[in-house]
Amino acid sequence: MRLTDRYTLAWQLAASLLVSMFVAGVVSVSFADELETPVQRAPVFLQVEANGETLLVLNEKSGTLMRLDLNTGEILREVPVGQSPFDLALHPDGTHCFISCRRGQEIVEVDVQTFEVRRRLPLLGDPTGLAVSGDGLRLYAGVHSLDQVAVFDLETGLEIMRLTAGNGPEWIRRSPDGRVYVTNLLSNPVAPDESCRNEITVIDDASSRVIERIILTNANIGRQIAFTADGSTAVAVISRPKNLVPMVQVARGWVVTNGFVILSPFEEMPPVQLLIDLPNQAYADPYGVVMMPDGLKFYISSAGMDMVIAVDLERVRDVMPKAISGEIPRASDHLGLSRQYVAARIPVGANPQAMALSRDSSLLFVANRLHDSISVIDTSSDIVIRTMNFGTYAETSPVAQGERFFTNAARIFQNQFTCTSCHPDNGFDGLQYDLEPDGLGRNILDNRNLRGVRDTAPFKWVGSNPDLTTQCGTRTAKWIVRTGWLRSSEVVSLAEYIRSIEPVVNPNVATDGELTSAQRRGKAFFERTRTNDGSPISEENQCHFCHSGPAFTNYRKFDVGTKAPMDSKAEFDTAHLTNIFESAPFLHDGRAATLEEIWTIHNPGDRHGISSDWTKRQLNDLVEYLKSLGAAEGSRR
Amino acid sequence: MMQATRLLALCSTLVCITGATAAPPFYDTWQTFTTSDGLPSDKVMCVLATDDAVWVGTDHGLARWYEGEWSSYMRSDGLAHDAVMCLAQDPDSGDIWIGTLGGLTRYSAGRFDTFTQLNSGLVNDVVYGVTVHRGEVWAATAAGTSRYEIAAKRWSIYDETNTPMHEIWCYSVTGAGDRIYLAVWGGGLLEYQIDRDHWKDYRDPDGEMEIDLFRNDGLVHDVVASVTVDEAGRVWVATYFGLSSYDGRKWRNFMDHDSPLISNFVNFVAAKGTNCFIATDNGLNVSDRENWWSYQRDPETGRGIVVWYPAGAPLQKFETDTIFPHNYILGISFQGDDLWLATERGVARGSCTQAQTVGVEVKALKLDESRTVPALEPERIVVRTEKDNQIEGAQP
Structure with missing residues (x-):
């Protein structure tokens, strides 16, 4: 169905007006005709097709794949592919692509020409980034909720391997040198008094095995990664939170800094983290990164600042030795350095994320996720030359505005x-x-x-x-x-x-919502009223007293014996348990790295439920049940 | 020169004989690695050879031999405990799983992740055996066996409450096809049919007697230390009172008085092809049930004493200039044509430098099932000294 049939002129005008409000110098290329209900698309992925004339776009909120005419901005075709599409990997033969659908819990194989769905590969656990192996025989898929990378045999469509990634694998990209890089959203688990350690997981494409884990000290929130044409340099975007100092430091520009890391896989050179921020001006939430084929410049989207930052890679290379040697002290935190290598800061639409270059690299296309538009940047002048507005999205509803x-x-x-x-x-x-x-x-x-x-x-x-x-x-x-x-x-x-905000689909729940035998035993144990020797458990010490109701909280505060010497209070809010499987670490100060540790280490005096009489089997069953709290998609229990 | 002549004679003998059974290679050259080479300790509990590295578990740390150099890893590096009891490689991901006296650790491309009874579903921190089979990690512990489904991150416990596990001291675990085999110390052999979710136990029909009343009537003893499955599907079971093998229909047992088995105290078994490599407290055997090799270190000379027992033919005895550093052997692993042994005094690599002995076809002279194995005692070389038997930390 052509979307031109679905829009009203009013919406077109409204959208155009909003575009003009947000983006200076915009040329709106809208095509909306009729629309009864605004459709928010939220473009999150772009790829210019081999013909150079059209652009593939994935829309997160509408769950669609669409083809845009780059000359006219017209939507040539749009089809639903699944819930919350995130990434697209084109097969080397160019005939088909794979799309990860996070809420849909699947990888969708689509014929690039016809947009017909060839097959759907189920993948529980919030599938994210994708990459096809160089020989076209395997597909790597991030499994965000389980911190893994699934490897599929593309001939059979069967998963053949599960690799351990970092914490929340996000984007997967194959380097020109044949290695596959996995960025991870979060830091690997660290103790509460330690700085974060984000990981970039490196897979050997030939063996499909993890061969390296690049640790980025003090970094968190890893997003996209890009490579020079020869694979000698990789750039990944990161944030550097300063979580161990009081938040009042925001006045000193010291809460979160934003930047990138340079990897030099061919050289014995450590990763070099540098910032895109200025001393009094941050560029929050760096997200996408695109490398120019000549390796002289790369672009980072700042999703929080509606900006694209152009970075001169040659100037970055000038800084790197000084950063490594310490000639520039604390270069990774240095807010003044970016003036040396940031070539331009380019305003674009709302919440820019993914980007893509035209075939000749003269144009950079930027997906403005909350603007339903694509900014087009001239890479020689680094200015926006037009905006392709293909939607009717406006911050009309409180939710959208929020x-x-x-x-x-x-x-x-x-x-x-x-x-x-x-x-x-x-x-x-x-x-x-x-x-x-x-x-x-x-x-x-x-x-x-x-x-x-x-x-x-x-x-x-x-x-x-x-x-x-x-x-x-x-x-x-x-x-x-x-x-x-x-x-x-x-x-x-x-x-x-x-x-x-919806909870993610819980991979620990069967698709029919039925509990496993261990989960059933755990549920019974969760609801027990007597200890293993038959003694009654007081009501307030039963699990389901505090963790009751639909979200498993009675909305009250309790002292569960976890007050630390530096805590002012001993009573803490009863945590809700929805999808608790994904929210490690646990307890108010994150002292419990796993659910098990809540009771095996951090339950002095049986104040967080009577646990001293538990068998290991009972603990395991309880944990299995707790991990299942949060329904499978489409099921109710 | 003498040794070379003898080896040549052996090779000629083997080559002249034709038949269907592939003889195991003759490991005639050995190299030993100890603390002087970089191991954290000489008391080697286990060894795992992968395509490109060798992992060695000692009582005081883990070592990795990679590109000709040893690296050591301790608890401070992320290991669950310094005493490493067992090692396994995930055949898919290549990750190394490390069983210790303080939990289970996964090594993946430089990162250690530790699972203990306090922070995970692992049933017990004393992990004696580990294997990775069909995307699942099985850990044999002092209080039952844990199963960890890697993709789902889900743990299960198998113990006396849900299996015919008469003791919960699990010592070794291995997977083959749709089966998992558990060596239970004092509890015999357990077989788990994965697809049917069904357990079956194999016990010694003689109960806890330390003699075998009726020959080949079942498992030779319930004190089982290790289990492996060969290419022919035969299950080999190491007990502290002899060796058993089971082809799915019949048991055949081997003890030191009725076979070339060097010692009834069998620590570990590992299959390669149709041969079983048998680590004892007094040396190494290799057998396909009909033909046997024995390898021992002469503690007086430090030379190797190797005996070839072809089925139905006279045994032949050889000496080698090099041999493993100690006759107390706890682990075996294969790397191409090489053999790695975990011993009381270091780790050893055995190689077959006489290429023509590799894969030699020898005549299959099957013994009549009813016939007694020829008495070999007069020809056997027994190398056992008080010194050798003083093993620190030996398992019961």
Whole structure:
């Protein structure tokens, strides 16, 4: 169905108006005719086709694959492919491609010419990045929820191997030298008092085995990666959170810094992390990266600042030896260095993420995820020469407006970060923060998952905020953003957006929602009222007393014996258990690396439920049950 | 020169005989690695040879031999415990799984991830045996066996409550086809049919007697230390009172008084082709049930004493200039044509430099099942000294 049949002129005008409001110098190439309900597409992936005339676009919210005419901006074809498409990998023969669908829990193989779906490969666990092996026989797919990479035999369509990745594999790209790089969203697990350690996992394409794990100290939130044509240099975008110092440091530009890491696989050279920020101006949430074929320049999209940053790679190479030798001290945190190598900062549309170069590299196409448009940048002048607006999206609904606030750094002091910076993919960053100005090291708190957070009030670990508007309003303004922040109505919109965030599909639940035998035993144990010797367990010490109701919380605070010497309070909010499988570490300060440790190490005096009489089998069953809390897609229990 | 002549004679003998059974190669050259070469300890508990590396588990750390150099890893590097009891490679991912006295560790491209009874579903931290089969890790522990489904990150426990496990001290585990075999110390052999989710136990019909009342009536003893499956599908079972093999229909047992088995105290078995390599407290045997090799170190001379027992033919005895460093052998692994042994005094690599002995076809002189194996005692070389038997940390 041609979308030109679905749009109204009014929407076209509204969209065009919004485009002009957001992007200077825009030439709107809209085609909408009729539309009763606005359709938000949210483009997240772009690839110029071999003919150089058309562009493949994946739309996250509409779940569609579409082909755009690069000359006219017209949508030539659009088909639904699955829920929340994320990445597309073209097969080397050029006839078909593979698309990962995160909520759909599948990889969809699509004929590139006809857009017909050839087959669907189920993949539980939030499939993300994709790459096809050089010989075209295997497909690598990130399994975000399980920290793994699945390897498929493309002839049979069967998964043949599961590799251990870092924490939350995100993008997978094959280097020209034949290695496959996997970026990981989060740091590998670290102790609460340690800095984060993001990993880039390297797979040998010939053997499909992991051969290297590149550790990026103090880095978190790894996103896209790109390579020079010879594979000698790789650039990956990262963020560097300063979670171990109080959040009041935001005034010093010291909460999250944003940048990239340079890898030189052919040389004995350590990874070099550098920033794109300026001393008083951050470029939050770096996301996409594209390398010019001549290896002289690369582009990074700043999703939180609606910008594309052009970086001169030659100048970066000038800085690198000084950074490695220490001639430039603390180069990875140096906010003044970017002036030496950032060639341009280019305003684009809202929430830019993926980018792609034209065949001749003269144009850079930027997917403006929350603008339903594509900015076109002239790579010789580094200015936007036009914008292809192919949707009707506008921040009309509170949820849409709230998402814009959530993902935009405009209201943050020096634009240092967004909600997404610490809650990437609407979740959490796996770190613990010293949030408040109560002294260094006091009241360290684990960052909480926002996926499925609705209806789990009160908020904060100490449960002092009765609702999301309180949590996201004054408190945020006072302690986190330290600037004007949002008006009351805007805070409501932000809260509405957060309430709308769905939990990820739980891979530990059978598709029919039935519990496994271990999960059934664990459920019975969760609901037990007597200890193993038959003694009654007081009501408040039964698991399902505190963890009750639809989200498995009774919304009250309890002292479960976890007060640390530097904690001001002993009572903490009863955590909801929806999709707790994905939210390690656990307890208020993240001291429990796994669910097991909550009871095997951190339950002094049986105050977090009576656990001293448990057998190992009972603990295992309980954990299996807890991991299953959070329904499978389409099922209800 | 004398040795070379003898080897040539052996080769000529073997080449002249024709038949269907492939003889195991004659490992005539040995190289030993100890702490002086870079091992963290000489007490080697296990060895795992992969395509490009050799992993050695000692009582005081893990070592890796890669590109001609040894590297050591300790608890401070991420290992669950310094005492490494067993090693296995995931045949798909290439990851190394390391069983220790303090938990199970996965080594993957430089990263150690540790699973313990406190931070994971692992049933017990004392891990004696580990294998990776069909995308699942099986860990034999002192309190049952754990199964870890790698893709699903799901743990299961197998113990006396859900298997016919008469003891929960699991010592070794191996996978073959749709079966998992568990060596249970004091509990015999357990077979798990994966596809049917069904367990079956094999016990010694003589109970706990340390003699075999009726020959070949079943497992020779319930104190089982190791199990392996050869290319022909025969299950080889190491006990501390002899060796058993089971072809799915009949058992055949071997003890030191009725076969060339060097010692009834069998620590470890590993199959290659149709041969079983048998690590004992007194040297190494290799057998396909009909033909046998024995390898021992002469503690007086430090030379190797090798005996070839062709089925139905006179045995032949040889000496080698080099041999493994100690007769107490705890582990075996294969790397191409080479053989790696974990011993009490270091790790050894055995090579077959006489190329013509590799894969020599020898005549299959099958013994009559009812016939007693020829008495070999007069010709056997028994090398056992008090010194050799003083083994620190030997398992019961």
